[in-house]
Amino acid sequence: MPGIKGLALPRHPVSMYQANFKTKAGLVRLTFRKYSSPKFFGSSMWELLVLTNLKWDISSVTAQDFISHILRKIPVDQSTCNCQMLIRHTQTFIALCATDFKFSIYTPSIIASASIAASLQGLDWTTKNNCSLSELLTRIHRITGIEREYLQSCIDQIEETVREAMAHRSSGNDHPNNPQANSNSHSSSNHFSTDKLADHSKAETPTDVRDVHF
Template identity: 45%
Template sequence: MELLCAERVSPSTEGAAAPAPGPRAAVPDPVLLRRRVLDNLLRTEERYAVTTNYFGTVQTEITPHMRRLVAEWMLEVCEDQGCQEEVFPLAVSYLDRFLSICPVGKSQVQLLGTACLLLASKLREPGSRCLPADLLVFYTANSITLADLCSWELLVLSKLKWDVAGVTAHDFLPLLLSRLPLRGLVNTNMVHRHAQTFIALAARDYEFMLYSASTLAACSIAAALRGLSLDGHLARLHDLTGIDLDCLHTCLEQIEDMVQHMIEERPVSAPNGQSREAAGWTPPPSQDKAHSNAATPTDVRDVHF
């Protein structure tokens, strides 16, 4: 019996410091791109969808403007901490699901958003790279306490019945992109990143709240393709998802209007974050950002129209 080990290891320089271990992500698995995975997601997404507008019914104190302010703050935290792109949409999904069933006061909205960020980062960040609770408290300018955050984390879990493995629009992107005839026409990675940007921007606006995750994903892909002067393939996306074609057209127009409005009105940012400092923004404590290469891509200026 041969017991010779044929494993090859990369040579290391003697005396050199070992690199800091980073978060380990799973390699792409082609099995996860099969049609049955897409069908399962299409069936499952209904369980996590918000089907009614909760403003004026469940929520008597919260307004769409308050929701947008909290969502923009959540997005800024994710951007600043280099979170995985799935964290922010999942946190907003928790926020909407909670607000659709439980009334919240004005003073509790940011606390709810913070608890949703904590839960989403625990679920979607690799390894132990989730957002620390004390850092989230710092981002609220210490307007909440650690005890408040822990108690609201349990409250959100109980109201959502511990069903937090939600389906987001990001889950549909690779499944839909792999089934579009794009080979040789465009860089699919660029389309993927632009679609991620549109999903993150749309998550801030309550007008996109009632769209299903698959609808938002399909229309974000179509908007990214049309922004690159290509066919949006709405007919093919309709065949893949079974979503009504008129609904896809409506959502696509809303996304394009949103992006165009941002391009026209977004001020030019000062270099090195000077605008945030001038506005009184306080940077977080220094810490190791070993996963800074995985950041939420939400700079609309990177989208080429």
């Protein structure tokens, strides 16, 4: 036939699903078969599905986000405490908590509250303001609603982690090939300063984190 050469004939027979475009049910079946196949619906599509269901709200709240809120509620007077140093010490404690798995049982708000309490106590804020640690924990409990037992437990864990970190640092400096470290070993083992832990990287706060209000 003379006109048959201009036709583009398919190489394979058309399947029943491909031919049944006239009905809505057939189109739905074809779409489902195509886009639910493992080849198409790979890891990237699963990620897209999860993000879509989360409405692209994937910013997580970290302990860093609670620092300013809690300090504003305590409050901390500039005349009795250096707020910049307080924040720096608190961030150091939070960074230490991120290095130990045992803090995974605590929520970010507990870690932030305990780190603030430990920093205030370490900077003698409690002494200067005639406020005991127990009274400070009660005040933080009223602000955050966190039980005092959880706060005290987290503080104890932080202090233990700090002691272990300083002991490890001191033992590393006591190497026999380092005479200067040997001469300073006694003073470094008996005194603790959170400034020595400033080398630890800070836990970064993601951008566009939702505001936290109490």
